[in-house]
Amino acid sequence: MKIKKSIDELKKIKFNVKCPNCGQKIKFKEEIDLEAAFDVPNSVLEKFDSTLFQCECGNEFFGAETEESELIDDLIEVFNELKEEGRVSYENRIFSLDIGVFDGLKYLKRLKDIGDKYDRGDIFE
Numbered sequence: 609m610k611i612k613k614s615i616d617e618l619k620k621i622k623f624n625v626k627c628p629n630c631g632q633k634i635k636f637k638e639e640i641d642l643e644a645a646f647d648v649p650n651s652v653l654e655k656f657d658s659t660l661f662q663c664e665c666g667n668e669f670f671g672a673e674t675e676e677s678e679l680i681d682d683l684i685e686v687f688n689e690l691k692e693e694g695r696v697s698y699e700n701r702i703f704s705l706d707i708g709v710f711d712g713l714k715y716l717k718r719l720k721d722i723g724d725k726y727d728r729g730d731i732f733e
């Protein structure tokens with residue numbers, strides 16, 4: 609199983625955060641440097657955690673205060689494992705994931721567990 613995604617495709621993915629006060633969904637609009645993120649995945653979390661969100665209900669909160677912060681942390685852990693196993697690569701503005709069926713199922717299960725844990729099937733839109 610080989611999955612290839614260009615930086616431009618990945619940039620179109622929208623990421624939502626839920627207001628801890630009223631539950632309203634707010635788009636995370638900050639530009640993420642995906643090339644840098646490949647080398648230092650934690651930079652994504654740092655950027656998200658330090659972003660100040662303003663909700664229509666008047667609530668202001670940092671990304672670090674949301675459960676999405678933990679979710680990103682969990683996703684980074686999975687990404688780092690894939691990277692250590694040499695299954696993800698980045699070249700010429702293309703990210704590639706190369707994974708066998710057995711490992712693919714293992715990782716899909718991990719991702720499903722993370723999704724269930726946070727009850728956020730709608731986090732990417």
Ligand SMILES: [Zn+2]
Nearest residue numbers: 627630663665
């Ligand atoms: Zn709110």
